[in-house]
Amino acid sequence: MNNYNFDTLCLHAGYKPDEEIGSRQVPIYQNASYIFKNSEKARNLFALKEFGYIYSRLTNPTVSVLQNRMAALEGGVGAVCASSGHAVQMLTFFNLLKSGDEFLASDKLYGGTINQFKNSFAQFGWKVKFTNFDDLQRVSALINSNTKAIFAESLANPGGNVSDIEALAEIAHKHAIPLIIDNTMATPYLCKPIDFGADLVVNSTTKFLSGNGSSLGGAVVDSGNFDWAQNNKFTLLTEADSSYHGLKFYETFGNLAFTVRGIAIGLRDLGACQSPMNAFLTLNGIETLSLRMKKHCENAQAVAEFLENHKKVEWVSYLGLKSNKYHKIASKYFKKGFGSVFTFALKDGYTACEEFIKKLNLFSHLANIGDSKSLIIHPASTTHAQLSEAEREKAGASSNVLRVSIGLENIEDIIKDIKTAL
Ligand SMILES: Cc1ncc(COP(=O)(O)O)c(C=O)c1O
The missing domain is CATH 3.40.640.10 (Type I PLP-dependent aspartate aminotransferase-like (Major domain))
Structure with a gap:
Protein backbone atom coordinates (compact mmCIF):
# COMPACT_ATOMS: atom_id res chain seq x y z
CA MET A 1 0.00 0.00 0.00
CA ILE A 286 -6.81 14.18 4.98
CA GLU A 287 -8.70 12.69 2.02
CA THR A 288 -8.63 16.13 0.36
CA LEU A 289 -5.29 17.37 1.74
CA SER A 290 -3.53 17.60 -1.64
CA LEU A 291 -6.37 19.47 -3.32
CA ARG A 292 -6.76 21.86 -0.42
CA MET A 293 -3.05 22.58 0.05
CA LYS A 294 -2.64 23.34 -3.66
CA LYS A 295 -5.45 25.92 -3.52
CA HIS A 296 -4.30 27.29 -0.13
CA CYS A 297 -0.88 27.98 -1.67
CA GLU A 298 -2.26 29.51 -4.88
CA ASN A 299 -4.59 31.81 -2.95
CA ALA A 300 -1.89 32.81 -0.45
CA GLN A 301 0.54 33.63 -3.26
CA ALA A 302 -2.05 35.89 -4.92
CA VAL A 303 -2.88 37.65 -1.64
CA ALA A 304 0.81 38.13 -0.79
CA GLU A 305 1.47 39.65 -4.23
CA PHE A 306 -1.53 41.96 -3.86
CA LEU A 307 -0.44 43.12 -0.41
CA GLU A 308 3.18 43.62 -1.46
CA ASN A 309 2.02 46.20 -4.00
CA HIS A 310 -0.40 48.05 -1.72
CA LYS A 311 0.60 51.51 -0.50
CA LYS A 312 -0.67 50.95 3.06
CA VAL A 313 1.44 47.83 3.55
CA GLU A 314 4.94 48.15 5.00
CA TRP A 315 6.14 44.61 4.30
CA VAL A 316 4.89 41.11 3.54
CA SER A 317 6.65 38.00 4.80
CA TYR A 318 5.54 35.22 2.45
CA LEU A 319 7.93 32.51 1.30
CA GLY A 320 6.57 32.57 -2.23
CA LEU A 321 7.73 36.17 -2.78
CA LYS A 322 11.16 36.55 -4.33
CA SER A 323 11.82 39.33 -1.80
CA ASN A 324 11.53 36.82 1.08
CA LYS A 325 14.73 36.01 2.95
CA TYR A 326 13.90 32.29 2.95
CA HIS A 327 12.65 32.05 -0.66
CA LYS A 328 15.73 30.17 -1.90
CA ILE A 329 15.97 27.63 0.90
CA ALA A 330 12.17 27.22 0.82
CA SER A 331 12.43 26.15 -2.82
CA LYS A 332 14.60 23.25 -1.66
CA TYR A 333 12.28 22.03 1.10
CA PHE A 334 8.84 23.00 -0.26
CA LYS A 335 8.49 21.66 -3.78
CA LYS A 336 4.76 22.16 -4.27
CA GLY A 337 4.08 25.60 -2.82
CA PHE A 338 4.80 27.90 0.08
CA GLY A 339 1.91 27.42 2.49
CA SER A 340 -1.01 29.62 3.42
CA VAL A 341 0.00 31.31 6.68
CA PHE A 342 2.05 34.49 6.68
CA THR A 343 2.47 37.87 8.33
CA PHE A 344 2.39 41.38 6.95
CA ALA A 345 2.70 44.84 8.51
CA LEU A 346 0.55 47.94 8.07
CA LYS A 347 2.31 51.30 7.85
CA ASP A 348 -0.24 52.93 10.17
CA GLY A 349 0.43 50.73 13.21
CA TYR A 350 -1.58 49.11 16.02
CA THR A 351 -4.88 50.99 15.64
CA ALA A 352 -4.87 50.56 11.86
CA CYS A 353 -4.56 46.78 12.38
CA GLU A 354 -7.57 46.69 14.69
CA GLU A 355 -9.56 48.89 12.29
CA PHE A 356 -8.60 46.68 9.36
CA ILE A 357 -9.81 43.53 11.12
CA LYS A 358 -13.08 45.26 12.05
CA LYS A 359 -13.75 46.08 8.40
CA LEU A 360 -13.11 42.59 7.02
CA ASN A 361 -16.22 40.55 6.22
CA LEU A 362 -14.95 37.27 4.86
CA PHE A 363 -12.06 36.71 7.28
CA SER A 364 -12.70 35.27 10.74
CA HIS A 365 -10.83 36.93 13.60
CA LEU A 366 -9.63 34.01 15.68
CA ALA A 367 -6.64 32.09 17.07
CA ASN A 368 -6.20 29.23 14.63
CA ILE A 369 -4.59 28.41 11.31
CA GLY A 370 -5.22 25.88 8.56
CA ASP A 371 -9.00 26.15 8.36
CA SER A 372 -10.62 26.03 4.90
CA LYS A 373 -11.89 29.51 5.70
CA SER A 374 -9.67 32.60 5.71
CA LEU A 375 -8.52 33.61 9.19
CA ILE A 376 -6.76 36.60 10.66
CA ILE A 377 -5.28 37.63 14.00
CA HIS A 378 -3.47 40.67 15.36
CA PRO A 379 -0.78 39.09 17.57
CA ALA A 380 0.10 42.30 19.47
CA SER A 381 -3.41 42.64 20.91
CA THR A 382 -4.04 38.90 21.41
CA THR A 383 -1.54 36.02 21.43
CA HIS A 384 1.49 38.23 22.10
CA ALA A 385 -0.24 40.92 24.20
CA GLN A 386 1.62 39.94 27.38
CA LEU A 387 5.06 40.58 25.80
CA SER A 388 7.01 43.83 25.72
CA GLU A 389 7.32 45.60 22.34
CA ALA A 390 10.97 44.47 22.15
CA GLU A 391 9.98 40.85 22.78
CA ARG A 392 7.18 41.14 20.23
CA GLU A 393 9.58 42.49 17.65
CA LYS A 394 11.94 39.56 18.23
CA ALA A 395 9.02 37.14 17.81
CA GLY A 396 8.02 38.82 14.54
CA ALA A 397 4.83 40.18 16.13
CA SER A 398 5.34 43.94 16.38
CA SER A 399 2.31 46.21 16.96
CA ASN A 400 1.63 46.68 13.24
CA VAL A 401 1.85 43.00 12.26
CA LEU A 402 -1.10 40.83 11.21
CA ARG A 403 -1.08 37.07 10.65
CA VAL A 404 -3.36 35.54 8.03
CA SER A 405 -4.21 31.96 7.16
CA ILE A 406 -5.54 32.17 3.63
CA GLY A 407 -8.49 29.88 2.98
CA LEU A 408 -10.13 28.27 0.01
CA GLU A 409 -12.70 30.93 -0.89
CA ASN A 410 -12.70 32.36 -4.40
CA ILE A 411 -9.54 34.46 -4.71
CA GLU A 412 -11.40 37.45 -6.17
CA ASP A 413 -13.65 37.53 -3.09
CA ILE A 414 -10.67 37.28 -0.71
CA ILE A 415 -8.79 40.12 -2.39
CA LYS A 416 -11.91 42.29 -2.65
CA ASP A 417 -12.45 41.88 1.11
CA ILE A 418 -8.88 42.91 1.89
CA LYS A 419 -8.89 45.78 -0.60
CA THR A 420 -12.10 47.23 0.83
CA ALA A 421 -10.92 46.93 4.43
CA LEU A 422 -7.56 48.57 3.63
C1 LIG B 1 3.20 25.01 14.58
C2 LIG B 1 2.30 24.52 15.67
N1 LIG B 1 2.67 23.45 16.39
C3 LIG B 1 1.89 22.98 17.39
C4 LIG B 1 0.69 23.57 17.70
C5 LIG B 1 -0.14 23.01 18.83
O1 LIG B 1 -1.21 22.30 18.30
P1 LIG B 1 -2.59 22.08 19.06
O2 LIG B 1 -3.29 23.39 19.09
O3 LIG B 1 -3.27 21.03 18.23
O4 LIG B 1 -2.26 21.60 20.43
C6 LIG B 1 0.26 24.68 16.97
C7 LIG B 1 -1.01 25.36 17.28
O5 LIG B 1 -1.34 26.40 16.77
C8 LIG B 1 1.08 25.17 15.92
O6 LIG B 1 0.74 26.24 15.18
Missing part, protein backbone atom coordinates in the same frame (compact mmCIF):
# COMPACT_ATOMS: atom_id res chain seq x y z
CA ASN A 2 2.71 2.48 0.98
CA ASN A 3 4.20 2.38 -2.55
CA TYR A 4 1.35 4.51 -3.86
CA ASN A 5 1.77 8.21 -4.56
CA PHE A 6 0.98 10.81 -1.90
CA ASP A 7 -2.53 11.69 -3.16
CA THR A 8 -3.52 8.02 -3.15
CA LEU A 9 -2.10 7.47 0.35
CA CYS A 10 -4.22 10.39 1.58
CA LEU A 11 -7.32 8.39 0.63
CA HIS A 12 -6.32 4.81 1.35
CA ALA A 13 -3.29 4.36 3.62
CA GLY A 14 -3.91 2.47 6.84
CA TYR A 15 -7.39 1.19 6.08
CA LYS A 16 -8.84 -1.81 4.29
CA PRO A 17 -12.61 -2.41 4.59
CA ASP A 18 -13.21 -5.64 6.47
CA GLU A 19 -14.74 -8.60 4.57
CA GLU A 20 -17.84 -9.00 6.71
CA ILE A 21 -19.30 -5.50 6.82
CA GLY A 22 -17.29 -3.77 4.12
CA SER A 23 -17.75 -0.21 5.35
CA ARG A 24 -16.13 1.98 2.67
CA GLN A 25 -15.64 4.76 5.17
CA VAL A 26 -13.43 4.18 8.23
CA PRO A 27 -15.88 3.22 11.02
CA ILE A 28 -15.97 5.22 14.24
CA TYR A 29 -15.23 2.78 17.06
CA GLN A 30 -16.86 4.81 19.79
CA ASN A 31 -16.09 2.39 22.59
CA ALA A 32 -13.86 2.29 25.65
CA SER A 33 -12.98 -1.41 25.82
CA TYR A 34 -12.74 -4.64 23.82
CA ILE A 35 -13.81 -8.20 24.66
CA PHE A 36 -10.85 -10.59 24.88
CA LYS A 37 -11.28 -13.78 22.83
CA ASN A 38 -9.85 -15.85 25.70
CA SER A 39 -7.57 -15.58 28.74
CA GLU A 40 -4.41 -16.33 26.80
CA LYS A 41 -5.17 -13.52 24.37
CA ALA A 42 -5.81 -11.12 27.29
CA ARG A 43 -2.52 -12.13 28.93
CA ASN A 44 -0.57 -11.64 25.70
CA LEU A 45 -2.09 -8.26 25.00
CA PHE A 46 -1.25 -6.98 28.47
CA ALA A 47 2.32 -8.31 28.21
CA LEU A 48 2.78 -6.67 24.74
CA LYS A 49 3.40 -10.14 23.29
CA GLU A 50 0.61 -9.44 20.81
CA PHE A 51 -0.66 -6.13 19.41
CA GLY A 52 -4.40 -5.52 19.65
CA TYR A 53 -7.10 -3.65 21.46
CA ILE A 54 -7.49 -3.51 25.24
CA TYR A 55 -8.78 -0.08 26.17
CA SER A 56 -9.23 3.05 24.04
CA ARG A 57 -6.90 5.18 26.17
CA LEU A 58 -4.11 3.12 24.56
CA THR A 59 -5.43 1.86 21.24
CA ASN A 60 -8.60 2.26 19.22
CA PRO A 61 -9.21 0.98 15.67
CA THR A 62 -10.28 4.38 14.27
CA VAL A 63 -7.29 6.13 15.83
CA SER A 64 -5.03 3.31 14.57
CA VAL A 65 -6.06 4.07 10.97
CA LEU A 66 -5.07 7.70 11.47
CA GLN A 67 -1.76 6.62 13.03
CA ASN A 68 -0.99 4.39 10.07
CA ARG A 69 -2.08 7.03 7.58
CA MET A 70 0.13 9.67 9.19
CA ALA A 71 3.10 7.27 9.20
CA ALA A 72 2.54 6.61 5.48
CA LEU A 73 2.19 10.31 4.59
CA GLU A 74 5.36 11.32 6.45
CA GLY A 75 7.27 8.24 5.25
CA GLY A 76 7.89 6.75 8.70
CA VAL A 77 7.50 3.32 10.28
CA GLY A 78 4.92 4.17 12.94
CA ALA A 79 2.96 6.98 14.57
CA VAL A 80 1.32 7.85 17.86
CA CYS A 81 -1.74 10.09 17.82
CA ALA A 82 -2.77 12.20 20.79
CA SER A 83 -5.51 14.61 21.78
CA SER A 84 -3.75 17.72 20.40
CA GLY A 85 -0.51 18.92 18.88
CA HIS A 86 0.71 19.91 22.32
CA ALA A 87 -0.17 16.53 23.79
CA VAL A 88 1.89 14.82 21.11
CA GLN A 89 4.87 17.10 21.79
CA MET A 90 4.67 16.10 25.44
CA LEU A 91 4.46 12.39 24.51
CA THR A 92 7.45 12.77 22.20
CA PHE A 93 9.73 14.19 24.88
CA PHE A 94 8.28 11.77 27.45
CA ASN A 95 9.94 8.97 25.43
CA LEU A 96 13.29 10.73 25.39
CA LEU A 97 13.90 12.82 28.50
CA LYS A 98 14.34 12.14 32.18
CA SER A 99 14.35 14.83 34.82
CA GLY A 100 17.51 16.92 34.42
CA ASP A 101 17.86 16.28 30.67
CA GLU A 102 17.80 19.10 28.18
CA PHE A 103 17.08 19.77 24.51
CA LEU A 104 17.76 22.52 22.04
CA ALA A 105 14.93 24.33 20.26
CA SER A 106 14.63 27.05 17.66
CA ASP A 107 13.58 30.41 19.12
CA LYS A 108 11.18 30.80 16.17
CA LEU A 109 8.35 28.51 17.20
CA TYR A 110 4.60 28.76 17.70
CA GLY A 111 4.17 30.84 20.89
CA GLY A 112 2.22 28.09 22.64
CA THR A 113 5.09 25.69 22.08
CA ILE A 114 7.60 28.16 23.52
CA ASN A 115 5.40 28.41 26.61
CA GLN A 116 5.01 24.65 26.89
CA PHE A 117 8.75 24.04 26.57
CA LYS A 118 9.85 26.90 28.79
CA ASN A 119 7.31 26.72 31.60
CA SER A 120 5.40 23.44 31.76
CA PHE A 121 8.24 21.14 30.72
CA ALA A 122 10.30 22.71 33.51
CA GLN A 123 7.88 21.10 35.99
CA PHE A 124 9.10 17.68 34.75
CA GLY A 125 12.71 18.80 35.12
CA TRP A 126 13.13 19.01 31.32
CA LYS A 127 15.27 21.95 30.33
CA VAL A 128 15.10 23.74 26.98
CA LYS A 129 17.64 26.05 25.40
CA PHE A 130 16.30 28.33 22.65
CA THR A 131 18.49 29.78 19.96
CA ASN A 132 18.39 31.23 16.46
CA PHE A 133 18.53 28.23 14.10
CA ASP A 134 19.70 30.39 11.19
CA ASP A 135 23.04 30.36 13.02
CA LEU A 136 24.07 26.73 12.66
CA GLN A 137 27.42 27.25 14.37
CA ARG A 138 25.59 28.46 17.45
CA VAL A 139 23.30 25.42 17.32
CA SER A 140 26.37 23.14 17.35
CA ALA A 141 28.05 25.13 20.09
CA LEU A 142 25.06 24.85 22.43
CA ILE A 143 24.92 21.05 22.38
CA ASN A 144 26.46 19.38 25.43
CA SER A 145 26.55 15.84 26.79
CA ASN A 146 23.16 16.36 28.44
CA THR A 147 21.38 17.51 25.26
CA LYS A 148 19.01 14.80 24.06
CA ALA A 149 17.29 16.28 21.01
CA ILE A 150 17.00 19.19 18.58
CA PHE A 151 13.54 20.65 17.83
CA ALA A 152 12.46 23.03 15.05
CA GLU A 153 9.44 23.81 12.89
CA SER A 154 9.92 23.10 9.17
CA LEU A 155 8.08 26.38 8.54
CA ALA A 156 7.77 28.56 11.63
CA ASN A 157 4.47 29.94 12.90
CA PRO A 158 4.03 32.88 12.55
CA GLY A 159 7.37 34.21 11.25
CA GLY A 160 7.68 31.94 8.21
CA ASN A 161 11.31 31.05 9.02
CA VAL A 162 12.45 27.92 7.18
CA SER A 163 14.61 25.35 8.96
CA ASP A 164 17.57 23.91 7.11
CA ILE A 165 16.48 20.38 8.00
CA GLU A 166 19.36 18.63 6.25
CA ALA A 167 21.98 20.72 8.06
CA LEU A 168 20.22 20.35 11.42
CA ALA A 169 20.00 16.57 10.93
CA GLU A 170 23.71 16.47 10.24
CA ILE A 171 24.47 18.36 13.45
CA ALA A 172 22.07 16.19 15.49
CA HIS A 173 23.52 12.96 14.14
CA LYS A 174 27.09 14.12 14.71
CA HIS A 175 26.12 14.33 18.38
CA ALA A 176 24.11 11.08 18.22
CA ILE A 177 20.81 12.76 19.10
CA PRO A 178 17.53 12.87 17.12
CA LEU A 179 16.18 15.79 15.12
CA ILE A 180 12.48 16.47 15.77
CA ILE A 181 10.60 18.57 13.22
CA ASP A 182 7.17 20.13 13.73
CA ASN A 183 5.64 19.94 10.24
CA THR A 184 2.28 21.52 11.12
CA MET A 185 2.49 24.60 8.90
CA ALA A 186 3.83 22.73 5.88
CA THR A 187 2.09 19.34 6.25
CA PRO A 188 3.65 16.33 4.50
CA TYR A 189 2.08 17.60 1.26
CA LEU A 190 4.59 20.46 1.10
CA CYS A 191 7.54 19.01 3.00
CA LYS A 192 8.72 15.54 4.03
CA PRO A 193 11.26 16.17 6.82
CA ILE A 194 12.21 12.47 7.04
CA ASP A 195 13.51 12.63 3.44
CA PHE A 196 15.97 15.27 4.66
CA GLY A 197 17.15 13.36 7.73
CA ALA A 198 14.63 14.22 10.47
CA ASP A 199 14.13 11.37 12.92
CA LEU A 200 10.77 12.28 14.41
CA VAL A 201 8.04 14.46 12.87
CA VAL A 202 5.27 16.00 14.94
CA ASN A 203 2.12 17.51 13.47
CA SER A 204 -0.78 19.34 15.03
CA THR A 205 -3.47 17.62 12.97
CA THR A 206 -5.85 20.33 14.22
CA LYS A 207 -4.72 22.57 11.34
CA PHE A 208 -4.43 21.71 7.64
CA LEU A 209 -4.65 17.94 8.10
CA SER A 210 -8.14 17.98 9.57
CA GLY A 211 -8.69 21.08 7.46
CA ASN A 212 -11.94 22.52 8.70
CA GLY A 213 -11.30 23.60 12.27
CA SER A 214 -13.46 20.84 13.71
CA SER A 215 -11.02 18.56 15.53
CA LEU A 216 -8.07 18.91 17.86
CA GLY A 217 -5.38 16.29 17.41
CA GLY A 218 -1.70 15.55 17.05
CA ALA A 219 0.56 12.85 15.62
CA VAL A 220 4.23 12.01 16.03
CA VAL A 221 5.75 9.90 13.26
CA ASP A 222 8.96 7.94 13.78
CA SER A 223 11.25 7.58 10.77
CA GLY A 224 12.54 4.33 12.26
CA ASN A 225 16.08 5.40 11.33
CA PHE A 226 17.49 6.47 14.69
CA ASP A 227 19.65 3.99 16.60
CA TRP A 228 18.53 4.46 20.20
CA ALA A 229 21.28 2.16 21.47
CA GLN A 230 24.29 3.96 19.95
CA ASN A 231 24.98 5.61 23.33
CA ASN A 232 23.46 5.46 26.79
CA LYS A 233 21.32 8.57 26.36
CA PHE A 234 17.95 6.99 25.61
CA THR A 235 17.60 4.57 28.48
CA LEU A 236 13.81 4.87 28.53
CA LEU A 237 13.87 3.01 25.22
CA THR A 238 16.86 0.78 25.77
CA GLU A 239 16.77 -0.27 29.43
CA ALA A 240 14.44 -2.69 31.22
CA ASP A 241 11.04 -1.18 32.00
CA SER A 242 9.74 -2.16 35.41
CA SER A 243 6.10 -1.47 34.45
CA TYR A 244 6.37 -4.18 31.75
CA HIS A 245 8.21 -6.89 33.70
CA GLY A 246 11.62 -5.71 32.60
CA LEU A 247 10.79 -5.45 28.88
CA LYS A 248 13.34 -3.48 26.81
CA PHE A 249 11.48 -1.55 24.12
CA TYR A 250 14.31 -1.14 21.61
CA GLU A 251 15.58 -4.70 21.97
CA THR A 252 12.05 -6.12 21.66
CA PHE A 253 10.46 -3.88 19.04
CA GLY A 254 13.43 -2.57 17.03
CA ASN A 255 12.52 0.44 14.91
CA LEU A 256 8.99 0.42 16.35
CA ALA A 257 10.31 0.99 19.89
CA PHE A 258 9.51 4.72 19.97
CA THR A 259 5.96 4.15 18.70
CA VAL A 260 5.21 1.19 20.98
CA ARG A 261 6.52 2.99 24.07
CA GLY A 262 4.60 6.12 23.09
CA ILE A 263 1.39 4.10 23.17
CA ALA A 264 2.11 1.51 25.87
CA ILE A 265 3.56 3.96 28.39
CA GLY A 266 2.91 7.47 27.05
CA LEU A 267 -0.80 7.13 26.32
CA ARG A 268 -1.31 4.64 29.14
CA ASP A 269 0.12 6.95 31.81
CA LEU A 270 -0.37 10.47 30.50
CA GLY A 271 -3.81 9.59 29.14
CA ALA A 272 -3.83 12.20 26.35
CA CYS A 273 -5.51 9.88 23.84
CA GLN A 274 -7.27 11.11 20.73
CA SER A 275 -11.02 10.59 20.53
CA PRO A 276 -12.22 8.22 17.79
CA MET A 277 -14.59 10.92 16.50
CA ASN A 278 -11.71 13.37 16.05
CA ALA A 279 -9.63 10.70 14.31
CA PHE A 280 -12.57 10.04 11.95
CA LEU A 281 -13.00 13.74 11.15
CA THR A 282 -9.26 14.16 10.63
CA LEU A 283 -9.17 11.17 8.29
CA ASN A 284 -11.98 12.76 6.28
CA GLY A 285 -9.97 15.96 6.12
